[in-house]
Amino acid sequence: MIYVSRLEHFNAAHKLHNPNWSLAKNKEVFGPCANVNWHGHNYELIVTVKGKPDPETGFVIDLKKLSTLIRKHIIEKVDHKNLNLDVPFMEDKLASTENLVMEFWKILEPRIAEISKARLHSLKLYETPRNYVEYFGE
Numbered sequence: 061m062i063y064v065s066r067l068e069h070f071n072a073a074h075k076l077h078n079p080n081w082s083l084a085k086n087k088e089v090f091g092p093c094a095n096v097n098w099h100g101h102n103y104e105l106i107v108t109v110k111g112k113p114d115p116e117t118g119f120v121i122d123l124k125k126l127s128t129l130i131r132k133h134i135i136e137k138v139d140h141k142n143l144n145l146d147v148p149f150m151e152d153k154l155a156s157t158e159n160l161v162m163e164f165w166k167i168l169e170p171r172i173a174e175i176s177k178a179r180l181h182s183l184k185l186y187e188t189p190r191n192y193v194e195y196f197g198e
């Protein structure tokens with residue numbers, strides 16, 4: 061089994077805000093991430109697929125096709141957007157890195173299966189250069 065990865069990036073604004081809590085509690089729990097007037101991140105998304113190389117191409121997956129797919133279905137939906145207001149698949153969800161990566165998985169997994177025999181293995185999403193989450197679909 062070979063693991064092949066593609067890095068994409070996007071910039072987005074958000075705030076961490078639980079609507080069931082008061083503003084004071086949101087500030088207490090989320091600190092500056094609860095700032096009512098938003099803040100932004102330069103996100104980095106690493107998509108890893110696994111499979112066997114095709115004997116005719118040597119590819120597990122054509123990375124150009126993988127990039128096009130990620131950009132069309134994820135990056136175009138979130139880049140330069142407000143994750144709390146502009147992104148339908150984040151509606152009614154806390155805009156945490158964990159929730160984002162789980163929604164990305166639901167979108168990407170079936171679409172990768174449509175273009176390749178390779179399967180989605182993991183998503184790694186950096187919110188800052190020091191904070192990231194990794195998801196394996198379970």
Ligand SMILES: Nc1nc2c(c(=O)[nH]1)N=C([C@H](O)[C@H](O)COP(=O)(O)OP(=O)(O)OP(=O)(O)O)CN2
Pocket residue numbers: 076093155156157158187188189190191
């Ligand atoms: N489990 C999670 N914890 C936190 C998340 C998250 O998505 N999942 N998000 C945040 C905030 O959105 C916040 O923007 C993180 O910023 P910060 O702590 O400032 O991150 P840095 O790496 O830039 O911070 P330094 O402390 O300067 O290293 C918080 N928690």
